[in-house]
Amino acid sequence: MTYKYLEDVSIADVAFEATGRTLEEMFESAGLAVTNTMVKNLKSVKPKIRKTIKAKGKDVEKLLFNFLQEFVYWKDKDLLLFSKIKVTVREPKTGGYSLVAVLSGDKINVERHEMLVDVKAVTWHLFSVKKEKKWTCRVVLDI
DSSP, X not given: OEEEEESSSOSSEEEEEXXXXXXXXXXXXXXXHHHHHHBSOGGGSOOOEEEEEEEEESXXXXXXXXXXXXXXXXXXXXXXXXXEEEEEXXXXXXXXXXXXXXXXXXXXXXXXXXXOOOOOEEOOTTOEEEESSSEEEEEEEEO
């Protein structure tokens, strides 16, 4: 489970690539990358507050997009950042995907969190999910 930021992908945005041995691990890595885009040190975000979220998507790409948008939503709504993520993905028999994720984190505290940039949205620009030896996604965030 890892992620890395990509240079020269988008001039005014932040791009990253996240990986995982499983689909769930890739989702968890991508969620951490979104948080780490906003706060310099993930360890400064203590797992004090838990949120259980659900997301759906007609395919894996849409599911990941909807999942990552939750990070922006909770940051904007309640000033929450998440540093611990546990995801379970399900493919219903009727088609489409769904997930349940337990996110643990903390309210933004400028005395404790060194903030970097404000993520406004997940974009579809160059957005991709693929599975080869491992699951990999590429995401561009609007900042």
